[in-house]
Amino acid sequence: MAEHIVASTPVVADPTPFTLPETQRRVLRWTLYVGYAALTAGIFHGLAQALSYAGIDILGYFPALRSYYQGLTAHGVANAIIFTFSFANAFLPLMVARALSRRLDDRLLWASFGTLVLGNLLVIYAVVTNKASVLYTSYAPLQAHWTYYVGLVFVVISTWLALLNMLLTWRGWKRENPGVRMPLLAHISIVSYVMWFLASLPIAVEFLFFLIPWSFGWVERTDPLLTRTLFWFTGHAIVYAWLLPAYVSWYALVPRQAGGKVISDSLTRLVFILFLLLSIPTGFHHQYTDPGIHEGFKFVHAILTFGVFFPSLITAFSVMASLEMGGRAHGGRGLLGWIPKLPWGDPSLSAQLLAMITFVFGGITGLINASFTMNQVIHNTTWVPGHFHMTVGSAVAMTFMGVAYWMVPYLTGRKLWGRKVALASNWIYTIGVLIFARGMASAGLEGMPRRTFLVQAPYMDPDWLVGRILTGVGGTLMFVGIALFFVVIVMTIWKGKAGEAPKDIPWSETLIEPAKNGWATRLDRIGFWVIVAIILIVIAYGPFFLSYLPPNYVSPGFRIY
Amino acid sequence: MKVHTYERAFMILGGVLLVLCMAALVYATVALGIHLPGRAGEIEPAKVFTTPPFDNPGVHQTGPNQYDVVIIGQAWRFHPSEIRVPVGAELNFIATTFDVIHGFHIEGTRVNMMLIPGQISRLTYRFREPGEYLIICHEYCGAGHHNMYGKIIVE
Numbered sequence: 001m002a003e004h005i006v007a008s009t010p011v012v013a014d015p016t017p018f019t020l021p022e023t024q025r026r027v028l029r030w031t032l033y034v035g036y037a038a039l040t041a042g043i044f045h046g047l048a049q050a051l052s053y054a055g056i057d058i059l060g061y062f063p064a065l066r067s068y069y070q071g072l073t074a075h076g077v078a079n080a081i082i083f084t085f086s087f088a089n090a091f092l093p094l095m096v097a098r099a100l101s102r103r104l105d106d107r108l109l110w111a112s113f114g115t116l117v118l119g120n121l122l123v124i125y126a127v128v129t130n131k132a133s134v135l136y137t138s139y140a141p142l143q144a145h146w147t148y149y150v151g152l153v154f155v156v157i158s159t160w161l162a163l164l165n166m167l168l169t170w171r172g173w174k175r176e177n178p179g180v181r182m183p184l185l186a187h188i189s190i191v192s193y194v195m196w197f198l199a200s201l202p203i204a205v206e207f208l209f210f211l212i213p214w215s216f217g218w219v220e221r222t223d224p225l226l227t228r229t230l231f232w233f234t235g236h237a238i239v240y241a242w243l244l245p246a247y248v249s250w251y252a253l254v255p256r257q258a259g260g261k262v263i264s265d266s267l268t269r270l271v272f273i274l275f276l277l278l279s280i281p282t283g284f285h286h287q288y289t290d291p292g293i294h295e296g297f298k299f300v301h302a303i304l305t306f307g308v309f310f311p312s313l314i315t316a317f318s319v320m321a322s323l324e325m326g327g328r329a330h331g332g333r334g335l336l337g338w339i340p341k342l343p344w345g346d347p348s349l350s351a352q353l354l355a356m357i358t359f360v361f362g363g364i365t366g367l368i369n370a371s372f373t374m375n376q377v378i379h380n381t382t383w384v385p386g387h388f389h390m391t392v393g394s395a396v397a398m399t400f401m402g403v404a405y406w407m408v409p410y411l412t413g414r415k416l417w418g419r420k421v422a423l424a425s426n427w428i429y430t431i432g433v434l435i436f437a438r439g440m441a442s443a444g445l446e447g448m449p450r451r452t453f454l455v456q457a458p459y460m461d462p463d464w465l466v467g468r469i470l471t472g473v474g475g476t477l478m479f480v481g482i483a484l485f486f487v488v489i490v491m492t493i494w495k496g497k498a499g500e501a502p503k504d505i506p507w508s509e510t511l512i513e514p515a516k517n518g519w520a521t522r523l524d525r526i527g528f529w530v531i532v533a534i535i536l537i538v539i540a541y542g543p544f545f546l547s548y549l550p551p552n553y554v555s556p557g558f559r560i561y
Numbered sequence: 562m563k564v565h566t567y568e569r570a571f572m573i574l575g576g577v578l579l580v581l582c583m584a585a586l587v588y589a590t591v592a593l594g595i596h597l598p599g600r601a602g603e604i605e606p607a608k609v610f611t612t613p614p615f616d617n618p619g620v621h622q623t624g625p626n627q628y629d630v631v632i633i634g635q636a637w638r639f640h641p642s643e644i645r646v647p648v649g650a651e652l653n654f655i656a657t658t659f660d661v662i663h664g665f666h667i668e669g670t671r672v673n674m675m676l677i678p679g680q681i682s683r684l685t686y687r688f689r690e691p692g693e694y695l696i697i698c699h700e701y702c703g704a705g706h707h708n709m710y711g712k713i714i715v716e
C-alpha cells in the first residue's frame with residue numbers, strides 16, 4: 001500500500017484541538033453510561049440463558065423474575081436496543097461535532113437524553129412487572145402493556161433528536177463554509193443515522209398505528225402478519241444501525257490507533273452510501289419461512305441481501321489495509337509480520353481488532369442465513385443467536401466497549417483505570433463468544449430451538465450435548481469478560497487519575513484524499529441518496545403491500561406469559 | 562475515484578463470489594425444487610377448528626404415494642401431536658394456528674415454517690430415512706412454549 005502516499009487530509013475539518021463545552025460533554029457522558037449500564041444489566045440473564053442450554057437452571061437465583069422469557073425480553077431489549085442506541089446517540093453526535101469543530105445544540109442534546117431516559121423508565125417498568133414478556137421482537141398477537149410500546153417509541157424518538165442535532169450542526173457549518181466538502185468523519189456519521197431514520201419509519205407505523213391503540217384497547221384486533229412484516233421492514237436495517245457506528249470507528253479512528261491511515265476518502269463515503277441504499281429493502285430474509293408472503297418477493301430480498309454484503313466486503317479490505325499500514329509503520333515485515341506489530345497493548349485497539357476477527361465468522365454465518373435454502377434448516381434454531389453474537393454481540397458490542405476505553409477518559413478527563421484488566425476483558429470475551437457461538441451454531445444445525453427454556457423442556461436430543469456444553473462454557477466466559485469491562489469503566493469514572501486523559505479523539509488522516517471534482521463529490525448529496533433509497537424500498541416492498549392491504553384484523557391480544 | 566489495484570481485484574472477486582452464491586440459490590429453486598412457504602390462503606383463527614381442512618387434523622392420503630398432513634398449533638400443543646407417515650411419500654404439510662404465532666420445525670430437516678394467525682402455511686417434503694423425529698415449536702408462544710412439541714414417526 002505504502003507506495004501511494006499523497007498529501008494527507010485529516011478526516012476532521014480542523015486538526016487543532018477542539019472540545020465541546022463541559023455542559024455538552026456531560027450529557028454525552030450520561031447518554032453513554034445509560035448504554036453501558038444496559039449492557040451490564042442484560043448479561044446477567046444472558047448467563048442464565050447460556051446455562052439453561054447447558055442444562056443448568058440458575059433462574060432460582062433471580063427471585064424477581066417470573067419466567068425465563070421475562071429475562072430473555074430484558075436481555076434482548078437491554079443489550080440489542082438500549083445499549084446500542086444509547087451508544088450511537090452519544091458517539092455519532094460527538095463525531096459530527098468534532099469533525100466540524102462545532103458545538104451541538106443544547107436543547108436537542110437534552111431532549112434526546114431526556115426521551116431516552118423516559119423511554120427506558122417506561123420499558124423497565126413494563127418488563128420488571130412481567131407486563132411485557134413478548135421478547136424484543138414484540139410479535140403480535142402476544143400483547144404487552146402500553147408502557148412497553150410507548151417506552152420503545154420514546155427511545156426511537158431520542159435517536160431522531162440526535163440525528164436532528166447532527167443535521168443542524170452540519171447546516172450551520174455549511175453556511176459558514178460554502179463550497180467546502182464535508183469532512184469524511186461527519187459524512188459517514190450523519191449517513192449512518194440518516195439510514196436509521198429512514199429504516200425506523202415502518203416500526204414507528206407498527207407501534208403508533210397498530211400495537212399502541214391495540215394495547216390500550218381502542219381497537220380490539222390486530223394483524224399479526226402485517227405487524228410482523230413492518231417489524232422486519234425496520235428489523236434488518238436495525239442491525240446496520242448497530243453496525244455502522246462501529247464501522248465509523250473502524251474506518252476513521254482505528255487507523256490512527258493502529259498507526260495507519262484511512263485508505264480512501266471516496267471509497268469510504270461510497271460504502272456508507274451503499275448501506276443507506278441497500279440496508280432497508282432486505283427485511284423478508286427474516287421471513288423466509290413465513291406464510292402469506294409470495295416466494296418471488298422473498299427472492300428479490302434475498303438478492304438485495306447479497307448486495308448489502310458487498311460494502312462489508314470492501315470494508316474488510318479497506319480496514320485491513322489501514323491496519324497493515326499501521327503494522328508496517330511499527331516495523332512489521334513480511335506477508336503477515338505486521339499483525340503482531342500492531343499495538344495490541346492498547347485495549348481500545350485490541351477490543352476492535354478482536355471484534356473484526358469475530359465479525360469474519362459473523363459475516364460468513366450471515367451469508368448462510370441469507371441463502372434461503374440453508375435458512376430453512378437453521379431458521380429459529382440456536383444457530384441464529386450463534387450467528388448474531390458474532391455480529392451485534394461481539395463485532396458491535398466489543399467495538400463499543402473498545403471505544404469506551406478512550407471515550408470515557410476523553411469525556412471525563414480521567415485516565416483509563418486498569419489497562420491490563422481491560423485487555424483481559426477483551427480476550428476473555430472473544431474466546432468466550434467463539435466457544436459459545438460454536439456451540440449454539442452446531443446444535444442449531446441439529447435443530448436445537450432458540451428462545452426456549454431448554455432446561456425445563458420435556459424433549460431433548462442427545463446430538464445437542466456437545467453444543468450445549470460449549471454454549472454454557474462460552475457464555476460463562478462472556479459474562480466474566482463484560483463484568484470486567486464494567487469494573488474498568490466504573491473504576492475509571494470513580495478512581496481514574498484526573499488530568500491524564502486523551503485531549504482529542506483518535507481521528508485519522510486519509511491516504512487517498514477527498515475528490516475535488518467528479519462523481520465522487522456527489523456522495524455528499526445525502527438528500528439525493530435518500531430519494532434513491534426510497535425508490536429501492538418501494539420496488540422491494542411496494543408489490544407486497546399492494547397485494548396484501550387492507551390489514552387483516554384477525555387477532556385479539558394474548559397475555560399468556 | 563482512485564482505487565488501489567489490489568482492492569479493485571478484491572472487489573471484483575467478492576462481487577463474483579456473491580453472484581455465484583445467488584446462482585446456487587436459483588439452481589436450488591429451479592432445478593432441485595426447494596421452495597419456501599408462500600401465499601397459501603387465509604383463515605379466521607377463531608374458526609380454525611371448524612374450517613376445512615383443519616376440522617380434521619391428521620394424515621390423509623390424497624394419491625398413490627401422496628399425503629396431506631394437516632396440523633394446528635395451539636398454546637401449548639400441536640394437533641395431532643403424534644404423526645405416522647410412510648417413508649418416501651410426498652407429504653404436503655398444511656398448518657395454521659388457533660391463537661398466537663407458533664413455529665413448526667421437524668428437527669434435522671428443512672420442514673421449517675412459521676404458523677401465523679390468519680395465514681395457512683404449506684410445504685412439501687419427502688423423508689428419505691425411517692425414524693422418529695421431533696417436531697418443535699421454535700417460536701416463543703408464551704409461558705409454556707418449551708412444552709410445545711410433537712413427534713413424527715416415519716416408517
Ligand code: HEM
Binds near residue numbers: 050136392479
Ligand atoms: C454475557 C454475555 C452474553 C451471553 C452469555 C448471552 C447469551 C445469550 C443466549 C444463550 C441467547 C439465546 C437465548 C434463547 O434463545 O433462549 C441470547 C439471545 C440474545 N442475545 Fe445474548 N448473550 C450475551 C451478550 C449479548 C450481547 C452483548 C448482545 C448484543 C449487544 C446480545 C444480544 C442478544 C439478542 C438480541 C438475543 C435474542 C433475544 C431473543 O431471542 O429475543 N447478547 N443471548
Ligand SMILES: [Cu+2]
Binds near residue numbers: 235236237239285286
Ligand atoms: Cu437481517
Ligand SMILES: [Cu+2]
Binds near residue numbers: 664698699700701706
Ligand atoms: Cu412455542
